[in-house]
Amino acid sequence: MSIDLRAGEPPASVPFYNDPKIRSIAYQVALCLVIAFLIYGAASNAIDNLKRANIASGFGFWEQTAGFDISQSMISYTNQSSYGRAFWVGLCNTLLVAAVGIVFATLIGFVVGIARLSKNWLVHKAASGYVETIRNIPLLLQLLFWYNAVLKALPDLRDSVKIPGGAFLNNRGLFMPEPIAQSGFSFVVGAIVIGIAGSIGYHLWARKRQEKTGEQAPVFLVSLGLIIGLPLAVFFAAGLPLTLDYPEAGRFNIRGGIEILPEFAALLFGLSIYTAAFIAEVVRAGIRAVSHGQTEAAYSLGLRAQPTLRLVVVPQAMRVIIPPLTSQYLNLTKNSTLAVAIGYPDLVQIFTGTVLNQTGQAVEVVAITMAVYLTISLVTSLLMNIYNSRIALVER
Amino acid sequence: MTMSEGDLAVAQLKYVRQTTLEQQPPPASLTGIVGWLRANLLSSPFNIVLTILISLFFLWIIPGIVNFLLIDAVWTGADRDACREIVQNRPIGACWPFAWERMAYFTYGSYPIPQRWRVDIFFAMLAIGVFWILWLKAPRRDLAAYYCFIVLPIVSYILLSGAEFLGLPHVDTVLWGGVLVTIVVSAVGIVVSLPIGILLALGRRSDMPTVKLFSVFFIEFVRGVPLVTVLFMASVMLPLFVPEQYSPDKLLRALIGIAMFASAYMAEVVRAGLQAIPKGQFEGAQAVGLGYWQMMRLIILPQALKITIPNIVNTYIGLFKDTTLVFIVGIFDLLHTIEVSRLDPKWATPVTSTTGYAVAAIFYLVFCYAMSRYARATEARLAASERR
Known part of the structure; x- marks a missing residue:
């Protein structure tokens, strides 16, 4: 061979500025310098501006007295509590509406998603109409509609709608009897815990036995009996240790009972109905992703329609459904910040709204708020990745 | 007609029909x-x-x-x-008389009445741009991108905000409102988010660790927080970060927030498109001696963007709906003008709120539905071009 192989030695004609390695380092250094310069500029400006506006910095405000009231709180809070306490109240309210919203959105979403695949023409047209309409109207508009046009248009206090069972509905909310636990109620709680633990144990035992002998056990019925029947039996045996505190309508307000604020209800309706439309699409795509051959193969093995769905189609569809479903849950949680538009005391309304206005410490308050949502997002996606790697198809 | 032996045997059986029956229509209960x-x-x-x-x-x-x-x-x-x-x-x-009387306010906000023709021209120019870039048979579509991404933003800015040397009096953005602001915010989001989103997507797939780190950090940070907090950050933190005399006005702050948010989402959409391009395309481009930017501009991005068009349009639908959130930081978009009008004592009736919301709902439904139809049509067209 007459070709001269001088491997590893770059041709002498390439100047250093055309060397990809040197170029790459130069670009990266330039980018770092630009970012460092921007951060330095922003920080020095912020220090100047804060000094001029006489705004304190640091997290000292956390312990100061808040001085404002919050209409709904799950933990004890008065206007003498600290800003830090107000933060926790807001976070609890956000998590509450997100959790309840996720439950409702999932229920509606799965029903609508399955309805879109129905063979019944009316059912699938109605489901498509729901999805197309709800997805194309901004969530904020829907929230304002529920709050201002529906819930605020309910009759006022004096003309409250009386719902059988001692509840009142008016434009200040829904007032329901509050169950109050008496001394023996802890036995019932204990029975529920025992019931859940027992049914998990029974399930594991039944699965082991089925793997060994092929015999099936009535897992569902036994679990139902353990989780619902046992606590009920204890409840009656303990002599009904639960009383109801009925709301009483006064002239200007209603005393006692549990109150569901119209702000909470509007946010819950809006979030559930809006997110359900997206979940419906996720569910539909997931079910369609399971090829028809799977159903046919299950039928040819002798499985009937119901076990086919439960043992063959749903487990495979869930693999496709769960990742986008989680991101819809995250969207719902993030969208709950729209509470600020209708005055539901969530984290953003309390913290980025009232606390920011009172203290003026924009940087700290916005940073804390963002950190909270970022933590929720990152933790969820971390769990999602773990789940995904567990259920991912293991190919040969 | 010839008969084989088998046919003859059959022909001798009396109970076997010799002629074919007329075809019957299906039973009435099935048709x-x-x-x-x-x-x-x-x-x-x-x-x-x-x-x-x-x-x-x-x-x-x-x-x-x-x-x-x-x-x-x-x-x-x-x-x-x-x-x-x-x-x-x-x-x-x-x-409806309430909606009708307030229609001008819903469209222009508090834009000065003698100057409103400028807004009309802006709407017309935008409509031309949209049709030019979306209608596949339009003439000179190669110029449409320059028109939409360069000419239109500059001319619109001069037209709407004013230029004294052209005899157009300055109109402060505080006075802008209604559909005008909704369209401006979404158009800025659309025009800015695509190029920045592409850069971020390329950055995320880059070999340079700092570029990749910065892109990942920006994208995941913005996607991990709600838009409301991004808007709050833009409206209360941004003025702190710049010298006092350069403090941006309220609308510009909201625009920056929206643009950041939209770019991060667009980056993920574009990245999905880039991932779908087979490695052979990159290697082929490098083999013929193209540099990084040439390879991206001539080979990779045209293919990647083509397959992502439906997703890009879906992102735009989301962005268009999300523009309503500027309401929360005090910008008078369509929803905010409706929210203000419905509380007007002159029209205070139990049905005023619902009427106002119906107007907004119809507006958003029409625009979003049109966009989603376009996305679906493009998807069908692309699927057809893939078929052999």
Whole structure:
């Protein structure tokens, strides 16, 4: 061979500025310098501006007295509590509406998603109409509609709608009897815990036995009996240790009972109905992703329609459904910040709204708020990745 | 006709038919309206129950909506008395004279009345741009991108904000409002987010660790927090980060927030497109001696963007709906002008709010539905071009 192989030695004609390695380092250094310069500029400006506006910095405000009231709180809070306490109240309210919203959105979403695949023409047209309409109207508009046009248009206090069972509905909310636990109620709680633990144990035992002998056990019925029947039996045996505190309508307000604020209800309706439309699409795509051959193969093995769905189609569809479903849950949680538009005391309304206005410490308050949502997002996606790697198809 | 031996044997059996029967139409119960009803609505007891329930629901809700929007609606009137049940002694639906009187406010906000022709020209120019870039048979589509991404933003800015040397008086952005702001915010989001999103997507796939780190950090940070907090950050933190004299006005702050948010989402959409391009395309481009930017501009991005068009349009639909959130930081977009108008004592009736929200809902439904149809049509077109 007459070709001269001088491997590893770059041709002498390439100047250093055309060397990809040197170029790459130069670009990266330039980018770092630009970012460092921007951060330095922003920080020095912020220090100047804060000094001029006489705004304190640091997290000292956390312990100061808040001085404002919050209409709904799950933990004890008065206007003498600290800003830090107000933060926790807001976070609890956000998590509450997100959790309840996720439950409702999932229920509606799965029903609508399955309805879109129905063979019944009316059912699938109605489901498509729901999805197309709800997805194309901004969530904020829907929230304002529920709050201002529906819930605020309910009759006022004096003309409250009386719902059988001692509840009142008016434009200040829904007032329901509050169950109050008496001394023996802890036995019932204990029975529920025992019931859940027992049914998990029974399930594991039944699965082991089925793997060994092929015999099936009535897992569902036994679990139902353990989780619902046992606590009920204890409840009656303990002599009904639960009383109801009925709301009483006064002239200007209603005393006692549990109150569901119209702000909470509007946010819950809006979030559930809006997110359900997206979940419906996720569910539909997931079910369609399971090829028809799977159903046919299950039928040819002798499985009937119901076990086919439960043992063959749903487990495979869930693999496709769960990742986008989680991101819809995250969207719902993030969208709950729209509470600020209708005055539901969530984290953003309390913290980025009232606390920011009172203290003026924009940087700290916005940073804390963002950190909270970022933590929720990152933790969820971390769990999602773990789940995904567990259920991912293991190919040969 | 020739007969084989087998046929002869059959022919001798008297009970075997010798001639073919006329083709019969399918039974009446399987065709026509009856057959369709049986197959699609009444195939099982469960389906019958569902059909009845949903029919009842429609019988309840459709007359309700039609009554409200058309039959019981008030069409003319000067003030709230026209839309009050006590005054008119009849059930009252939508109060259209309210919407009609406020239509100019819903469209232009508080933009000075003698200057509103400028907004009209902006709408017309935007419409031309949109049709030019979306209509596939339009002439000179190669120029459409320059028009939409360079000419239109500059001319619109001069036109809307004003330029004294052209005789256009300055109009402060505080006065902008209604559909104008909704369109401006979404258009800026759309125009800015695509290039920045592409850069971020390329950055995320880059070999340079700092570039990759910065892109990942920006994308994951912005996607991990709600838009409301991004807008709050833009509106309360941004003024702190720049010297006092350069403090951006309120609308610009919201625009920066929206643009950041949209770019991060766009980056993920573009990245999905880039991932779908087979490695051979990159290697092929490098083999013919193209540099990084040439490879991206001529080979990779045209293919990647083409397959992502439906997703890009879907992102735009989300962005268009999300522009309503600027309401929360005090910008007068369409929803905010409606929210202000419905509290006007001149039109204070129980139906005013619902009428206002109906106007907004129709506006967003029409635009978002049109965009989603376009996305679906593009998807179908691309699928057709993939078929061999």
